[in-house]
Amino acid sequence: MLAKEILNLVGTPNMGAQSTRALMHHTLGNGEYNLFQRMTEPVVCAQAVMHPQNVASVEIGDILKALAQRLQKHHSWKRLQVSSLGEPVGQGSDPITAAALYPRWANFLRPNDILVADSGTASMGLGFARMPAGASFHNQTLWGSIGWATPAAFGVAIAAPERRVVLVTGEGAHQLTAQEVSQFGRLGLRPVIFVLNNSGYLIERLLCKDPAIAYNDVAPWRYTELPHALGCDGWFTARVANCGELDQALDAAGKAGTGVYVEVVTDAYAASPLALKLHESFRQLYK
Numbered sequence: 001m002l003a004k005e006i007l008n009l010v011g012t013p014n015m016g017a018q019s020t021r022a023l024m025h026h027t028l029g030n031g032e033y034n035l036f037q038r039m040t041e042p043v044v045c046a047q048a049v050m051h052p053q054n055v056a057s058v059e060i061g062d063i064l065k066a067l068a069q070r071l072q073k074h075h076s077w078k079r080l081q082v083s084s085l086g087e088p089v090g091q092g093s094d095p096i097t098a099a100a101l102y103p104r105w106a107n108f109l110r111p112n113d114i115l116v117a118d119s120g121t122a123s124m125g126l127g128f129a130r131m132p133a134g135a136s137f138h139n140q141t142l143w144g145s146i147g148w149a150t151p152a153a154f155g156v157a158i159a160a161p162e163r164r165v166v167l168v169t170g171e172g173a174h175q176l177t178a179q180e181v182s183q184f185g186r187l188g189l190r191p192v193i194f195v196l197n198n199s200g201y202l203i204e205r206l207l208c209k210d211p212a213i214a215y216n217d218v219a220p221w222r223y224t225e226l227p228h229a230l231g232c233d234g235w236f237t238a239r240v241a242n243c244g245e246l247d248q249a250l251d252a253a254g255k256a257g258t259g260v261y262v263e264v265v266t267d268a269y270a271a272s273p274l275a276l277k278l279h280e281s282f283r284q285l286y287k
């Protein structure tokens with residue numbers, strides 16, 4: 001039941017420091033220790049400050065039990081109707097369009113996979129895929145902080161070593177946290193990583209007045225060299241720029257038995273249907 005509720009327990013400097021308004025880190029240095037409490041107040045259901053005077057002896061388990069008794073169960077969450085993304089289009093030297101890519105990615109998934117997708121056009125495309133039995137899909141949906149998915153996939157891989165972890169990230173998001181790929185190598189984990197290289201922040205291009213504006217470009221990295229540079233030895237890596245290469249790489253990735261890192265190169269404007277829909281209505285979004 002607590003899956004839909006979040007309890008955030010935060011430590012503070014000791015009461016002595018607070019009463020003297022001591023200058024300490026994790027504060028703004030102005031002696032005000034309740035600033036963060038005040039900031040979060042409007043966006044939480046309830047909050048309380050626990051200190052020795054009001055809580056003689058309480059353990060986190062007791063708090064969770066008491067909270068669980070008070071919270072109502074949610075049974076009526078609306079769910080999206082999912083359907084298959086259909087058959088992939090394109091073959092051989094055909095470019096990797098959205099209609100070529102997303103059904104192929106959906107077909108690549110196996111039962112019990114864990115898919116982690118970063119914010120951007122790719123998660124918008126995969127969000128409508130029918131997942132195989134027992135598979136899970138993690139993304140941030142709203143308030144997404146790009147770069148989250150690469151380390152999140154590492155966390156997932158650590159937490160569920162018996163399941164295959166598939167990371168799909170735009171290259172813009174990946175550039176913020178790509179160093180975390182090294183953690184998979186360090187701990188001998190074998191994720192399947194797809195980096196969608198569409199030469200920039202595509203979702204941002206689709207949501208601004210001048211799609212080609214320079215701040216949506218990103219530096220052109222040699223992505224497939226990253227695993228090696230980051231200590232991930234023996235991984236299968238590939239850079240694919242047409243449907244034939246993509247098919248080969250997906251096939252090899254499925255059989256690799258090692259870590260996998262595939263850079264998927266598309267046109268700068270090859271966007272998933274939801275991303276295109278947002279583009280069509282962006283003027284209303286920002287009225």
Ligand SMILES: Cc1ncc(C[n+]2csc(CCOP(=O)(O)OP(=O)(O)O)c2C)c(N)n1
Nearest residue numbers: 120121144145146170171172173201202203
């Ligand atoms: C930390 C952070 N900075 C900026 C943004 C705004 N933002 C959201 S999506 C996005 C672009 C993502 O680009 P990419 O990962 O290449 O995916 P694409 O849309 O190109 O498929 C940006 C800059 C954000 N959400 N979080």
Ligand SMILES: [Mg+2]
Nearest residue numbers: 170171200202
């Ligand atoms: Mg991109």
